[in-house]
Amino acid sequence: MTVLVTGAAGFIGYHVCQRLLDRGDRVVGVDCINDYYDPAVKHARLARLDGKDGFTFVKADIADRAAMAELAKSRPDIDRYINLAAQAGVRHSLNKPFDYTHANVEGHLTMLELARFNDRVRHFVYASSSSVYGSNSKQPFSVEDRVDTPISLYAATKRAGELMSHAYSHLFRVPTTGLRFFTVYGPWGRPDMAAYLFAKGIIEGTPIKIFNNGDMRRDFTFIDDIVSGVIGVLDNPPAGKNGEPPYHLYNIGGNTSERLMDYIGLIEECLGKKAIYEFLPMQPGDVKETVADITAIQRDVGFAPTTRITEGIPRFIQWFKDYHGL
Numbered sequence: 001m002t003v004l005v006t007g008a009a010g011f012i013g014y015h016v017c018q019r020l021l022d023r024g025d026r027v028v029g030v031d032c033i034n035d036y037y038d039p040a041v042k043h044a045r046l047a048r049l050d051g052k053d054g055f056t057f058v059k060a061d062i063a064d065r066a067a068m069a070e071l072a073k074s075r076p077d078i079d080r081y082i083n084l085a086a087q088a089g090v091r092h093s094l095n096k097p098f099d100y101t102h103a104n105v106e107g108h109l110t111m112l113e114l115a116r117f118n119d120r121v122r123h124f125v126y127a128s129s130s131s132v133y134g135s136n137s138k139q140p141f142s143v144e145d146r147v148d149t150p151i152s153l154y155a156a157t158k159r160a161g162e163l164m165s166h167a168y169s170h171l172f173r174v175p176t177t178g179l180r181f182f183t184v185y186g187p188w189g190r191p192d193m194a195a196y197l198f199a200k201g202i203i204e205g206t207p208i209k210i211f212n213n214g215d216m217r218r219d220f221t222f223i224d225d226i227v228s229g230v231i232g233v234l235d236n237p238p239a240g241k242n243g244e245p246p247y248h249l250y251n252i253g254g255n256t257s258e259r260l261m262d263y264i265g266l267i268e269e270c271l272g273k274k275a276i277y278e279f280l281p282m283q284p285g286d287v288k289e290t291v292a293d294i295t296a297i298q299r300d301v302g303f304a305p306t307t308r309i310t311e312g313i314p315r316f317i318q319w320f321k322d323y324h325g326l
């Protein structure tokens with residue numbers, strides 16, 4: 001099969017491409033390599049994919065309809081899509097709202113349109129986010145919960161992606177599956193995310209910002225578990241029986257709720273150095289606790305996260321040190 005993976009130079013996209021190529025699939029990777037965070041890490045990820053059998057990279061913006069139509073025309077073998085390209089990050093959405101509608105709404109719709117007019121399409125898998133749960137206080141978060149009250153524009157655009165996908169599954173029978181990721185971390189992780197920022201601050205001896213005075217819990221998910229889930233889902237498209245739209249939506253999380261301060265403690269331990277803490281109030285748009293109910297994805301595709309933070313953090317820190325030559 002041939003899989004079009006968008007966001008291929010990104011954290012999750014890079015790892016998904018690696019796993020698909022390792023099992024012998026052909027992969028067309030797309031990314032615009034924007035500078036939301038240092039593009040050097042995106043180029044470094046791509047360099048590791050470059051030259052692998054079955055891999056082609058196209059630098060393009062997924063919201064560029066002409067470029068994406070051209071790509072579809074030149075690669076009629078594409079039969080599966082994994083749309084991971086997005087403007088990520090809750091905090092950035094307070095200042096750059098149009099980056100979010102561009103990539104996450106316009107871009108997502110452009111990808112759905114490609115799938116709509118592709119007779120070979122078997123499955124359209126895409127990234128959503130735990131942030132759609134907003135300030136829901138019921139834990140664990142379940143896909144059955146109402147998600148009509150986003151507290152960031154990022155969350156609102158991710159929810160829009162889910163709703164548009166449902167419409168395309170219903171109207172055009174495009175088989176779609178959305179995955180609500182819960183705080184993903186691991187080697188080649190994003191420089192704007194907590195694990196990386198904490199490690200950097202500790203190494204440099206600069207204060208690390210800890211929001212809500214450290215009273216936060218997260219369902220951290222190790223990257224290898226996420227990739228297993230993405231590929232497990234890719235191989236199990238929704239059938240859309242009894243006139244139902246071929247549409248699935250799952251939570252995908254590590255299945256444990258960890259205290260933020262324990263996560264930081266492990267990073268300190270692995271680096272052999274204490275952090276300087278800067279305790280701050282809750283950030284607008286952020287949530288205090290996330291826990292995923294993963295019953296549905298466990299039942300349907302056998303998803304079983306195995307990496308606890310006690311194993312995942314040392315693996316992240318090892319990569320961090322190697323990458324920075326420490």
Ligand SMILES: NC(=O)c1ccc[n+]([C@@H]2O[C@H](COP(=O)([O-])OP(=O)(O)OC[C@H]3O[C@@H](n4cnc5c(N)ncnc54)[C@H](O)[C@@H]3O)[C@@H](O)[C@H]2O)c1
Pocket residue numbers: 006007008009010011012013030031032033034042060061062063083084085086087088089102103107127128129130180181182183184185190
């Ligand atoms: N990492 C997490 O914890 C997490 C949590 C929830 C949801 N997600 C979602 O998972 C997906 C992947 O996230 P990630 O952590 O790998 O982020 P990332 O920023 O590392 O990867 C996204 C990639 O998409 C590219 N991109 C952005 N806009 C684009 C556009 N218009 N056209 C083409 N490429 C574009 C970027 O250059 C980047 O390389 C995103 O949809 C994100 O919203 C991630």
